[in-house]
Amino acid sequence: MSRKTLGIVLGIVAPLAIAGAYFMISGGTPSGQPALANIDSRTLPVLQAEFNRHPEQMRVVLLLSPTCPTCLEGASSVEKILDNHSILATVFAVWEPMLPTDWAPPGRLALRRLQDPRVRQYWDPDHLVAKLFKEAGQTWKVQPECCELNGFLWDLAVVFSSGQRWNDRLPEPTFLNGTIVGSSSGLAAALLKP
């Protein structure tokens, strides 16, 4: 490869690499939200405590992949619902590595899809939350119409009504479906139900 060609290649690739790294690596959550929390067997009880902190509110759990465009669309559709309605709810956005391209925790672009301060964002590299939902879901009346890959649930929205607590097992949700963007009208209806 000639020097000129190499120069052109570097001239194109270097700015792209810097821009890409900026959006991938600087993964700060939007203002008003706690920092992105890692979920492992040690910190799972922290998520459980956070879930039980406001039992008077509805709780929404989202299972998302940071490199799945449909999941990103789903996150934006939830943001739109939160923007348009003053629902008393806490949203737990759990990002998990579902695709081979999910080799990094969610970066700025993914996290900023959910800007609302009612949202808490988590990175669950071991699919602990998805496993819990699958296990608990076997006895639930509501079942999702989709959303399983390699045995793990993903691109799924789950709504728990106010008053419910997560004790030994997850409580029965009032809404459970995906894809999130595809079922956003059902999700909005579940959240707006008096």
Place this chain on the structure above:
Amino acid sequence: MIRTERFASVSAVLSAIGALACCLPLGIPAALGLIGLSTVMPALQPWLLAISVVLLGVGFLTQFRRGRACRRHSRFSLVLLITATAIVFALVLFPQVIADLLARLA
């Protein structure tokens, strides 16, 4: 030879984009009539990414391998190959950026 170079570059880009087709927003596969395919694609993603890298390798080999006869390289093929490399590497190294762009296209 030039055909091989161009075929490898274009195929590499197509297979890399195909790797993300598993989870394209509903509007895009619908527009292409590929709704059913989107349910199969997640399992194919690692293979499609591997095929992209192999095809780029084929492209570079055919572009820069010295033949017996001295021959000029097509400038278009070179540009195509460099563009394909940039796209495939962006998909592999910065998948969240590409996923965000695809989601915005919906």
